[in-house]
Amino acid sequence: MFSGNRRILYLLPAAVFIVLCGFLLRGLSLDPALVPTALIDKAVPHFDLAPLDSQASPLASADLSGEVTLVNVFASWCGPCRIEHPLLMEIAEMDNINLYGINYKDDPAIARDWLTELGDPFTRIGADRDGRVAIELGVYGVPETFLIDREGRIRYKHVGPISEEDWSRELLPLIRNLRQ
Amino acid sequence: MISEIGHIALILSLTIALVQGTAPMIGAARGDGQLMAIGKTAALLQFFFISIAFLALMNAYVTSDFSLANVAQNSHSAKPMLYKIAGVWGNHEGSLLLWVLILATFGAAVVFFGGNLPPTLCARVLAVQAFIAVGFLSFTLFTSNPFERLFPVPLDGNGLNPLLQDPGLAFHPPFLYLGYVGFSIAFSFAIAALIEGRVDAAWARWVRPWTLVAWSFLTIGIALGSWWAYYELGWGGWWFWDPVENASFMPWLAGTALLHSAIVCEKRDALKAWTILLAIVTFSLSLLGTFLVRSGVLTSVHAFATDPARGVFILAFLVVVVGGSLALFAIRAPQLKSGGLFSPVSREGGLVLNNLLLTSAAATVLLGTLYPLFVDALGIGKISVGPPYFNTVFIPLMTPLVVLAGIAPVLTWKRADLYGVFLRMKFVAILTLLVVAWCLYETWGSTFLGTLGIGLSAWVGIGVLVDMGARVGLFRDRIRVSLSKAMRTPRSIYGMNVAHIGLAFLVAGITASSAWRTEVLRVVQVGETVSVSGYEFVFHGVEKIQGPNYSGERGHFSVNGDTRDAIQLFPENRFYPVQQQPTTEAAIYTSWRGDLYAVLGEPDAQGGWSARLYFNPLVAWIWLGALVMALGGAISLSDRRHRVGAPHRIMSGKANNRVATNV
Incomplete structure (x- = not known):
């Protein structure tokens, strides 16, 4: 090997490291927990769910157009849902925000007790007992929240419990945007 | 105060x-x-x-x-x-x-x-x-x-x-850090040598014990972590290719390469720049692991609570330490003169190949770990890299490495006698084929990879035993002569062979527990019997328990072996009210043949309980293998040349050949 080439060879580790650092620096400003959905900007898949409470109104994909809507996927057995719940109650208090719930793989009786204890923020709740609709929606785990526009298309998905910050920085501005 | x-x-x-x-x-x-x-x-x-x-x-x-x-x-x-x-x-x-x-x-x-x-x-x-x-x-x-x-x-x-x-937590991080941080000494020696502009056999001899210490601790630390995951996470697995696991595995692979290249540096005065680079890279990978765990750039099950300010700080520190040392390397390393020449078929040649495979493996893990970040940073999309990738790339890299470990003891320095190697290995190969045949007979119709793994394990294990036998003239010399030869064999030889035996155990454990694991998931009623891989699990019911800071349920299974008394298994589900968090405590019965592993699930409406029952063949050999490897490191460390061998720095190049002859 020629000596000139050798010098370059010795520089190689440092060069690789510089590139690596570039990526690491970029990585610091990215959020790895942000999971995209293949359904963004697509119409909500067709579904028709029975209500959680037999006296209440059911939830179907047809109900999700006409108004900007939030759909929260929750379960009584899910710890983070309990954390998220007070914020959902606050959101429900705000005027003209449509908040629907999908009760995921849950015992309806236990889910009803859970909502009686913590309060029920949802105008409609569909019971997705076998989780089939959640699969259609590409749900990874509970809680997840979908933002749906007037045309019934999914515009945003939030994975995990919504924090105050997520609400004021991400979701609320998006909702205002969609309303215009 | x-x-x-x-x-x-x-x-x-x-x-x-x-x-x-x-x-x-x-x-x-x-x-x-x-x-x-x-x-x-x-x-x-x-x-x-x-x-x-x-x-x-x-x-x-x-x-x-x-x-x-x-x-x-x-x-x-x-x-x-x-x-x-x-x-x-x-x-x-x-x-x-x-x-x-x-x-x-x-x-x-x-x-x-x-x-x-x-x-x-x-x-x-x-x-x-x-x-x-x-x-x-x-x-x-x-x-x-x-x-x-x-x-x-x-x-x-x-x-x-x-x-x-869990007791595992009490010991896992200290051992892991003793390993990570231990490599800082090899790093400091490398930087000091670059500043001095001199690397010789004496330098390599000083670095080696520190590397051995760090490597042995890291081996135990990783094994403890994997053992903890196995019994605490409750789904029978022991390695998940999680970014944080990979963060500890990369320095281990690079450190293993360093351990081997330092031998060439010490005995043959060759591979100097390479050894220096490995010392820098090994510790850099430890630092990178720290960054990955504490900055939040990757999702992982056991990342610490993250804070962007911390990420920026560690990254800046990485740039100064790693960037600085690699720059120093680029300036100074070309001036290091390389010593001994060797033919491709020689112990040096084998160790070079070993280093290529180990560093390729480390690079592969690095690529797989950071690939989601690369893709995300370039805006191409979001992906995750999981076990299929790592298994696909690891088996082709590890197979030749393990084959090499079997031949290693027979290769001599400078130029190996190819015919002699062939003769010795022919004997090992015949014995290995017998083991493979037995394995095929026992597990007829099962996977190719399983048979390959068992064959590799036997190859290394038999290779080591034959080597030790030949060294002491077993069956050839009289017992007394053999014993005295055994006494005179350097500890470093024992260290190498013990560590390689550990590798044989590890390979056998990984292979058997991946290829022949049995898992049964079902709802059991009290008094019902479930058969798992020939073991009859009888379910006796569930009782409430109260711990110091948790409450929960304890299931009871008994397993009847053919001859011995029934084995009792008590898997638990615990609930910790302070954190509002449930945990599962698997019940595990370990034996040489494999582990019986029971996890209690949820009750159903009819009074039954869901349960997951496993038979994990040879799984304990994984951790035994890691311990034996670390023991090999400790034995090698006790070699007298590390204690009294290098008091005087060897100045002349000629003198180096003297140390090269004893192994």
């Missing part, structure tokens, strides 16, 4: 580290003995003050002093004492303090054991160590201070994550 003493001690050790990083370096450049001697005193003082800081934090945990924010967030008065102590390093701030404590311990150890080092080399090594300490101490003090006070003082703490309330 005690906490304030700890805080002050930490600040003091930072100032001492600043002195230790500069004075000896200047002293070494000027040839000023007094300035150089400051390094030793400073290293001991630093160890003393960091110990005080660590003990102060431990005191706060033991006495449940919730006026410290760190204790309030991570401890609870009702926690058992062992976890109060282990809780010190069960969080970001405390584990950093453990990190710097171990760094200081190694610094002090260099002072104790480095009596025969040339003064300039010793001064420079201690200065480089101090530089690393400055980085980590300022990181601790400025972004992650464990002594921060909290007001108003809460009545009780938030408690420790129940998954971490």
